[in-house]
Amino acid sequence: MEGHCLCGAITVKVNDSDLFSGHRRGHLCHCRNCRRVAGGVFGTNLTIEAEKVEITGEDNLTKFMDRDTTSGTPMARCFCKHCGTPIQSVTPVMKGKVVLKLGIFEKVPIPEWEAFAVRRQSWEKPLEGCIQYELLGGPGKKLLEG
Ligand SMILES: [Zn+2]
Ligand SMILES: [Zn+2]
Structure with a gap:
């Protein structure tokens, strides 16, 4: 899976053979x-091992330290310093992993889950087959009730 920011200064290549093999x-x-x-009503993210992600033009990345996080641990939100395209988030809470922002890729896998489902717009439907987490998503986190 490969994509680039709006201006083309940053290219991201994901080396993972299991992106389109049938698993969400x-x-x-x-x-x-x-x-x-x-810039939309939800983010599309992929948490993945940093070693599987190849970034070309990394000098063009800049970051905003997001301190308003649920865990309280600051998260670096990285974007292209020329065109502002979101690329990835990095947090010490997830060692060795990054959270890729999937908007730059032509084709992305079917998502496995939805996080902060309580904040979904009233007119948005849950995505079929997606695990629905009330707030933070992932194993052991609280599922959305009802
Ligand atoms: Zn750019
Ligand atoms: Zn989020």
Whole structure:
């Protein structure tokens, strides 16, 4: 899977043979900050091992330290310093992993789960087959009731 920012200064290549092999990968996030970064009503993210991600033009990346996080641990939100395209988020909470922002890729895997489902717009439907987490997503986190 490969994509680039709006201006082309940054290219991201994901080396993972299991992206389109039938398993769901990645998640939608309805949290306020993902929405702001996405410029839309949810973010499309993929948490993945940093070693599988190859970034060309990394000098063009800049970051905003997001301190308004649920865990309280600051998260670096990285974007292209020329065109502002969101590329990835990095947090010490997830060692060795990055959260890729999937908007730059032509084709992305079917998401596995949705996070912050309580903040979904009233007119948005849950994505069929997606695990629905009330707030933070992932194993052991609280599912959305009802
Ligand atoms: Zn750019
Ligand atoms: Zn989020």
